[in-house]
Amino acid sequence: MPADTTPGSDTGSAPPPTARHAPRHVSVPVTTEAVSVTGWGRTAPTAARLVRPRSYAEAAAAVRMCGARGGIARGLGRAYGDAAQNAGGAVLDMTDLNRVHTIDAICGTVLCDAGVSLHRLMEVLLPLGWFVPVTPGTRYVTVGGAIGADIHGKNHHGSGSFSRHVLSFELLTADGGIRTVDRGTPLFDATTGGMGLTGVILSATVRLLPVETSLVSVDTERATDLDDLMARLTATDHRHRYSVAWIDLLARGRSTGRAVLTRGEHAPLDALPARARRQPLAFRPGRLPAAPSFVPEGLLGRTTVGLFNELWYRRAPRARTGELQTIPAFFHPLDGVPHWNRVYGRAGFVQYQFVVGHGREETLRRIVRRISERGCPSFLAVLKRFGTADPGWLSFPMPGWTLALDIPANLPGLGTFLDELDEEVARADGRVYLAKDARLRPELLGRMYPRLDEFRRLRAELDPGGVFTSDLSRRLELREPARRPTPPLSRS
């Protein structure tokens, strides 16, 4: 590989006009047949040519050759909606670019390719006493995807989103050039949370979190209803690094919003029993058999989910402190079942995640009430308090309350119902999460993301030909608002 495409070989940041260019003589592995692609929710499949670049030069060649319908980078496909789909165009599968380049075990930083998963980073970093700064509910997201969606975890109230821990990254832009993007620049803020629409992230330098052990000390408590839960979270969130609540959204009446609250800290070495102290940094995630590829429709109906929720709530202790759990058990319980998204059957499912600011608790209460009254069969609905927001223009988190829930897509009338919830969220100056969205009405996007026009302007400048395009960007008109009304083509 030519030296000029290796990340980190040039530590100076390159301003846009002098972006370096990758060589033009590289062949690209392209599948000529279009393949059907969906997000994790398995709704709205579209077909695209899948390209798997094995080097930065191949990625640059793929971007130059992606054609009239553009291209979009894709990692491990954990975005629920259509963010990493590009109908009729190219999808750049980045998972072959998966080298960990440099680990600075003294200062705690890692330089790695964008296609490296958080799972891989944990495997490599935990034995050295370092942990990823932010992890969502799955380890199977890539570093590129984590930046593109500006993901958050159970520690957002203290640690912010993923981008807060990114020092710089290399971005392949529409002109085929590779730029080093540093914190504090407009391109950095447009790309973190920019859903891959500013370019293809090739590599990144991420600041890490020191840990003494690979175990988490977990406190569990039950909350009897939503108000009890919110009071507990508000009063005690700041004392815990990780904090999250599971809500039973099928509970009605007085127990509406009953929840199990889980808090955690990385366990210090002296908290471990003697046996575990011999290998305090072991990381051995187990995996159960994958979910079957065929699951009958409607398996997760109100009865089954209601039963599950009842059991889950009853199973949790009223209060327990200092239970030692492994990282997979605490952070990524669903990763244990590969392809768990199949349990929703052929129709797939949507995840609805929104945030409303502090002082908008009434909106949150109303939405929780509406979901319970409607009886949406949702298990593992999650409520959490966000802390300070990070500067990404389309970054999702903002200080306040966020609720996430999975719902089977074949529920009649669900589209209209979620549209109504969107209206409530927008009225409260809240927003929905683009990495999970598959159905937002484009008209509401500008209201939810006030810096959308800035994002569009930067994109128009950086990518005038619209090379970076996804189904999400087409559906939500992220490139430009729809040109309506338009004159008729032919009138008789």
Next chain:
Amino acid sequence: MKDAFGAPQSLLILGGTSEIALATARRLIARRTHTVWLAGRPSPALERDAEHLRELGADVRTVAFDALDCASHETVLGKVFAEGDLDMVLLAFGLLGDQARDEREPLAAARIAQTNYTGAVSAGLVCARSLQTQGHGSLVVLSSVAGERARRSNFIYGSSKAGLDAFAQGLGDALYGTGVQVMVVRPGFVRTKMTAGLDAVPLSTTPEAVAAAIEVGLRRRSETVWVPGALRVVMSALRHVPRAVFRRLPI
């Protein structure tokens, strides 16, 4: 783009004055559809229908389209697709004819066959290719239960719909995995201007009911939709009735 529930943002209707198509458009505009193309023979009725849809808030454009003029389909439909992605094409044109007269006048019968089958084959293939290029979209084909088993009382219309139905099924198989969905809709007796004056039969339905069934079919990514759903059972029974009995049935 379609959303997670299959609701399209842009819609092309071939046979722009079809009541079923217009009912479908009204329903979809209430969800996500903001662009509608009405393709049909230029007429005041077509313009009036476009105006009605505009009043619902959609950007509606009309385009001159003649199902019988297959040679023009590429050009006419090509121009529409050149304006932007279409999430759904509703193939809704068709003639019922007058069985008694058509049996006496083979030319009139041939016109029904040409419209309902030949025109649909040509327009369907043109649209299918464009949808395949854009990698997504639904081609919804209005077939009929009459195509499931031809009856004495309307076998000219029925046979043309049988051909169309078989074509659409095959096209759906050809496009499987390309991101394009082909959905065959088989309504029973629909009370519209096409059937005005005919005696209603049991299990008859309305354009609005067909539109609702189409919306559900889009959400479920169905390949076949019967309206009303009970017809699926009725027709699978009728299909196996011996001919000697079938021709005597009062249907």
